[in-house]
Amino acid sequence: GQNIDQPTEMTATEGAIVQINCTYQTSGFNGLFWYQQHAGEAPTFLSYNVLDGLEEKGRFSSFLSRSKGYSYLLLKELQMKDSASYLCAVMDSNYQLIWGAGTKLIIKP
Amino acid sequence: IAGITQAPTSQILAAGRRMTLRCTQDMRHNAMYWYRQDLGLGLRLIHYSNTAGTTGKGEVPDGYSVSRANTDDFPLTLASAVPSQTSVYFCASSEGTSGMSTGELFFGEGSRLTVL
Numbered sequence: 001g002q003n004i005d006q007p008t009e010m011t012a013t014e015g016a017i018v019q020i021n022c023t024y025q026t027s028g029f030n031g032l033f034w035y036q037q038h039a040g041e042a043p044t045f046l047s048y049n050v051l052d053g054l055e056e057k058g059r060f061s062s063f064l065s066r067s068k069g070y071s072y073l074l075l076k077e078l079q080m081k082d083s084a085s086y087l088c089a090v091m092d093s094n095y096q097l098i099w100g101a102g103t104k105l106i107i108k109p
Numbered sequence: 110i111a112g113i114t115q116a117p118t119s120q121i122l123a124a125g126r127r128m129t130l131r132c133t134q135d136m137r138h139n140a141m142y143w144y145r146q147d148l149g150l151g152l153r154l155i156h157y158s159n160t161a162g163t164t165g166k167g168e169v170p171d172g173y174s175v176s177r178a179n180t181d182d183f184p185l186t187l188a189s190a191v192p193s194q195t196s197v198y199f200c201a202s203s204e205g206t207s208g209m210s211t212g213e214l215f216f217g218e219g220s221r222l223t224v225l
Binding site: 041 | 149153154199215
């Protein structure tokens with residue numbers, strides 16, 4: 001079966017760096033997405049990786065290793081507004097998105 | 110403001126009643142989707158539409174139906190609501206090409222449905 005694993009919850013300190021991991025087992029691969037979802041709100045797009053390597057976008061970076069079925073989202077210079085859930089999703093060979101349950105990130109001052 | 114509008118924002122519904130969740134987008138996106146989100150589970154696809162006039166079943170389609178009469182609207186209907194359909198429902202769209210979208214999804218603000 002298809003599976004996306006990510007930690008349920010993480011805690012980090014304001015100003016620090018946090019890495020949220022995502023491992024996947026899917027039928028084929030057509031890209032990996034990260035979305036941010038604040039409590040009670042809609043998910044919003046953060047990043048898309050289809051090739052191995054690191055994609056940097058401001059304070060956020062996303063890494064992909066297709067051979068390991070692994071990705072991480074790196075958040076630098078954490079701010080209180082970064083408190084949210086981070087959703088990992090993989091597009092399989094049928095172009096269907098498979099979603100992880102999300103990682104709730106708690107930022108403490 | 111371009112985007113996706115869902116209605117209602119929240120609703121309490123008696124079991125057995127019929128309910129339609131509305132979704133409208135003004136981005137002229139080809140593909141539209143309905144997801145449900147439950148605590149501890151990832152987003153689960155209910156139904157999708159690659160283009161106006163076509164629809165398809167997702168991971169959890171039972172008890173739900175959709176229609177896509179035009180590009181902008183994609184309503185989701187619960188013919189006879191049951192308590193297990195209590196959830197937050199998100200409509201989404203993407204530019205989409207063939208099959209499922211290869212691009213970013215744009216989500217509506219969600220509809221919180223409680224079935225008693």
